[in-house]
Amino acid sequence: MLSYRHAFHAGNHADILKHLTVVQALRYMAQKDKPFWYIDTHAGAGAYALDSAQATKNAEFASGIGALWGRKDAPPAVVDLLDEVRHMNPDGKLRYYPGSPYLAWRQLREQDRLRLFELHPTEIDILRDNFRDAGRRAMLYAGDGFEGIKALLPPPPRRAFVLIDPSYEDKRDYARTIDMLEASLKRFATGTYAVWYPQVQRPEARRFPEQLKKVQPNDWLHVTLSVNAPSADGYGLHGSGMFIVNPPFRLVAMLKETMPYLVDVLGMDDSANFEIESRLS
Secondary structure, rough: OOOOOOOHOOOHHHHHHHHEEEEEHHHHHHOOOHHHHHHHHOOOOOOEEEOOOHHHHOHHHHHHHHHHHOOOOOOHHHHHHHHHHHHHOOOOOOEEEOOOOHHHHOOOOOOOOOEEEEHHHHHHHHHHHHHHOOOHEEEEOOHHHHHHHHHHHOOOOEEEEEEEEOOOOOOOOHHHHHHHOOOOHOOOOOOOEEEEEEOOOOOOHHHHHHHHHHOHHHHHHHEEEEEOOOOOOOOOOOOEEEEEEEOOHHHHHHHHHHHHHHHHHOOOOOOEEEEEEEOOO
16 A cells, blocks of 8 residues: 555564564575575665654664664574664664665675565655665666566576565455465466565454465465564554565574574563474475
8 A cells, every 4th residue: 555654663573573584585595606686576665764753653663673782692693683784873873774675685796686666656766765876786666566576587597585575554465465476486486485474453364374375385484473462452563474485494493593582582471472384395
């Protein structure tokens, strides 16, 4: 929906799960010499000021990146994410938070490519400004990533990481995500596809993980982070999930090491928990 602005939620607990997974997956992919593409279907602005009016309205970052900032006991995957955030905040004060496009750009090598979609007219302008010096290695598209991705698959190097993370404010996004994933796998069966989704009290959200598992019977990884019990009124985000098709094989071990720490640090009540499921060949 064109009303959605991620700046209100930048750096929250859902971003932590999504972004540490993205960073680790891309680092694993970069261990092979062959180039790959990073494709983001809903890129947002690319980076966010945490002192902006949007970010400070609910200060969601305070219980996400803010709770991790400055800690000395983090496991390696969290340290890697914190290092990326520190790169954007070299004076040590937490003022800015990187979005998925910025984090991905930092992991890419000279031979790799970035392809970003964003439909919101304000967000795409900010995204273009943030990537104004990226050159031809990064291409930005003002349009619907659900539709636009068709023209990019399969990518020339036959290697890609695709992040699919719509806002889901429009409940049709759940069905559109399933349809896009199925169509994308027909075009490019060996790509890595990472679907982020919110844990909210909505029938579409509760059904979504099982629907994702049916898209491809094997070679998937599913991780969730819940930070508190669902609210009595049924509103609000109490957690999130990442469903990854054709995941890098080392992601499971990384998540098993990392998720207990995130529950301990980011959890808000006794209902905080994580779950890791996988069906790998």
